[in-house]
Amino acid sequence: MAPRTVDVPALVESARAGSPRAVARLISLVEDAHPALREVMAALAPHTGNAHIIGITGSPGVGKSTSTNALVAAYRKRGKRVGILAVDPSSPFSGGALLGDRVRMQDHALDPDVYIRSMASRGHLGGLSWTTPQALRVLDAAGCDVVLVETVGVGQSEVEIAGLADTTIVLLAPGMGDGIQAAKAGILEIGDVFVVNKADREGADATVRDIRHMISLGDRTEPGLWRPPVVKTVAAQGQGVDEVMESIDKHWSWMEAGGTLRERRVRRAGDEIEAIAIKALRERMGDLRQGQGVEELASEVVDGRTDPYAAADRVVDALA
Amino acid sequence: MAPRTVDVPALVESARAGSPRAVARLISLVEDAHPALREVMAALAPHTGNAHIIGITGSPGVGKSTSTNALVAAYRKRGKRVGILAVDPSSPFSGGALLGDRVRMQDHALDPDVYIRSMASRGHLGGLSWTTPQALRVLDAAGCDVVLVETVGVGQSEVEIAGLADTTIVLLAPGMGDGIQAAKAGILEIGDVFVVNKADREGADATVRDIRHMISLGDRTEPGLWRPPVVKTVAAQGQGVDEVMESIDKHWSWMEAGGTLRERRVRRAGDEIEAIAIKALRERMGDLRQGQGVEELASEVVDGRTDPYAAADRVVDALA
Numbered sequence: 001m002a003p004r005t006v007d008v009p010a011l012v013e014s015a016r017a018g019s020p021r022a023v024a025r026l027i028s029l030v031e032d033a034h035p036a037l038r039e040v041m042a043a044l045a046p047h048t049g050n051a052h053i054i055g056i057t058g059s060p061g062v063g064k065s066t067s068t069n070a071l072v073a074a075y076r077k078r079g080k081r082v083g084i085l086a087v088d089p090s091s092p093f094s095g096g097a098l099l100g101d102r103v104r105m106q107d108h109a110l111d112p113d114v115y116i117r118s119m120a121s122r123g124h125l126g127g128l129s130w131t132t133p134q135a136l137r138v139l140d141a142a143g144c145d146v147v148l149v150e151t152v153g154v155g156q157s158e159v160e161i162a163g164l165a166d167t168t169i170v171l172l173a174p175g176m177g178d179g180i181q182a183a184k185a186g187i188l189e190i191g192d193v194f195v196v197n198k199a200d201r202e203g204a205d206a207t208v209r210d211i212r213h214m215i216s217l218g219d220r221t222e223p224g225l226w227r228p229p230v231v232k233t234v235a236a237q238g239q240g241v242d243e244v245m246e247s248i249d250k251h252w253s254w255m256e257a258g259g260t261l262r263e264r265r266v267r268r269a270g271d272e273i274e275a276i277a278i279k280a281l282r283e284r285m286g287d288l289r290q291g292q293g294v295e296e297l298a299s300e301v302v303d304g305r306t307d308p309y310a311a312a313d314r315v316v317d318a319l320a
Numbered sequence: 321m322a323p324r325t326v327d328v329p330a331l332v333e334s335a336r337a338g339s340p341r342a343v344a345r346l347i348s349l350v351e352d353a354h355p356a357l358r359e360v361m362a363a364l365a366p367h368t369g370n371a372h373i374i375g376i377t378g379s380p381g382v383g384k385s386t387s388t389n390a391l392v393a394a395y396r397k398r399g400k401r402v403g404i405l406a407v408d409p410s411s412p413f414s415g416g417a418l419l420g421d422r423v424r425m426q427d428h429a430l431d432p433d434v435y436i437r438s439m440a441s442r443g444h445l446g447g448l449s450w451t452t453p454q455a456l457r458v459l460d461a462a463g464c465d466v467v468l469v470e471t472v473g474v475g476q477s478e479v480e481i482a483g484l485a486d487t488t489i490v491l492l493a494p495g496m497g498d499g500i501q502a503a504k505a506g507i508l509e510i511g512d513v514f515v516v517n518k519a520d521r522e523g524a525d526a527t528v529r530d531i532r533h534m535i536s537l538g539d540r541t542e543p544g545l546w547r548p549p550v551v552k553t554v555a556a557q558g559q560g561v562d563e564v565m566e567s568i569d570k571h572w573s574w575m576e577a578g579g580t581l582r583e584r585r586v587r588r589a590g591d592e593i594e595a596i597a598i599k600a601l602r603e604r605m606g607d608l609r610q611g612q613g614v615e616e617l618a619s620e621v622v623d624g625r626t627d628p629y630a631a632a633d634r635v636v637d638a639l640a
């Protein structure tokens with residue numbers, strides 16, 4: 001059998017039956033942009049839409065892993081299957097981060113109902129925009145009730161993760177940045193639940209006040225809109241985790257009741273479709289350039305016989 | 321007359337007759353992605369291909385403006401018309417940079433045969449990839465014999481500018497970075513001429529040696545390939561400028577003789593065509609999303625009735 005041949009139906013069946021190896025293999029296919037992905041996604045489609053996707057973001061040092069750990073424990077107490085996807089937008093490699101996370105998440109490493117995976121989102125094959133949603137689809141179809149997507153807050157990635165999640169938790173820590181910095185970073189708009197972790201440290205109450213104040217200045221105070229709660233935790237000691245769970249539950253109920261859940265998911269699916277379509281068009285463009293079609297047009301432009309717009313029109317026609 | 325109406329033939333004629341106002345207006349149309357651009361580019365096409373495009377890049381502090389100034393003076397002595405395009409990849413605004421450059425370039429501010437313009441390349445309407453080449457096209461068609469494109473070396477922009485220029489000059493200064501740092505930044509590959517400016521400072525010879533050594537380790541030592549010279553200058557005092565001009569002339573002759581000039585220009589035109597085509601496709605995609613076509617597909621994905629790949633196929637078909 002050729003090494004690239006994948007028995008998709010068998011793999012999907014194993015993943016749905018709870019095999020961590022099958023899930024791992026499917027996510028690797030996503031990372032590799034494997035040709036079988038198309039068949040994989042078609043096979044997964046009927047089984048998706050059940051997981052609650054929770055994004056967790058925050059600057060390095062706020063306690064993301066500890067908080068994720070605490071949330072996993074809380075969901076496990078409820079008997080939920082949990083997937084954890086750690087996305088490192090700064091690294092093109094996944095090996096190191098994977099190991100690091102496994103070590104950090106050792107509380108759950110042996111639990112068969114907890115699936116832990118790291119992904120490098122920025123690599124040679126593209127960004128958060130199309131790999132992460134597909135990995136989420138795998139975990140969703142594999143029967144996870146909850147998927148926690150953890151990302152390091154590095155610039156744009158925070159905002160991107162909000163686009164992927166049903167509920168976005170923004171983690172802060174006292175002294176790591178006040179409300180104005182949060183506003184600058186754009187995280188006030190993306191947080192559904194704000195958590196001030198390490199709340200036993202000095203300045204925790206000031207940070208909570210800052211964030212509440214900044215939220216009150218936004219447009220989220222209108223009736224019917226979700227007003228993000230600000231919760232204090234000491235995740236390392238499990239303090240405040242119940243309140244975070246309660247906030248997440250409330251946000252879920254609010255989303256279901258008002259139709260926001262479906263709206264967000266439809267917008268998300270639209271983004272995913274668009275990313276795949278653009279990728280397909282770029283690939284066709286690459287074929288065109290290799291096939292000399294674009295080069296002939298480019299020669300005409302260099303000679304002044306046509307202009308780039310007229311040439312681009314012909315390329316677009318050729319792509320169709 | 322409606323404010324967006326542009327008399328393209330008159331504007332192009334004025335620009336070709338040497339009107340700085342007409343040139344400025346045409347470049348503003350590029351920055352604004354004005355609908356008349358298509359007509360502008362068609363009108364300019366037969367008049368392009370004459371200018372020698374020289375890219376100048378380097379970290380802040382190496383003396384880019386002073387060096388550009390010195391080169392402009394040298395070209396003016398030869399009676400050449402010179403265009404200067406200062407591209408700031410970090411700023412979405414062009415006003416401030418424009419003023420700054422005008423002040424810095426005051427030696428030439430009143431010379432009718434020197435056209436100076438700043439452009440913000442990273443804005444709401446896109447990056448270096450499609451605005452800068454079109455601005456170059458305007459200056460080329462307006463009769464500039466030489467266009468100097470100056471950019472601050474910020475990450476990827478250095479490499480991008482090399483894709484836009486016939487000849488790329490990389491500026492360095494003693495103590496600002498040795499050969500290994502240059503190698504890391506990827507500038508060893510893009511430089512056609514290396515200039516160590518502020519060569520009256522300590523460490524200049526060591527920097528020259530470093531760069532020469534790093535070049536000797538590359539693949540540019542093969543016969544027939546261009547081996548980039550490393551020239552020392554003190555641009556503020558005009559020292560070494562003749563040697564830089566000589567190196568640029570030699571590079572030009574080498575490119576013309578071996579066909580590299582045409583190769584580079586055809587590749588550049590191909591990149592430009594591709595950027596415009598992708599932009600056009602993205603715009604059609606935006607129309608599709610507003611027109612609910614994508615949203616219906618996204619709803620099907622959310623319901624598990626189809627998968628993102630199958631939906632993307634239908635989007636690609638609809639774009640055609």
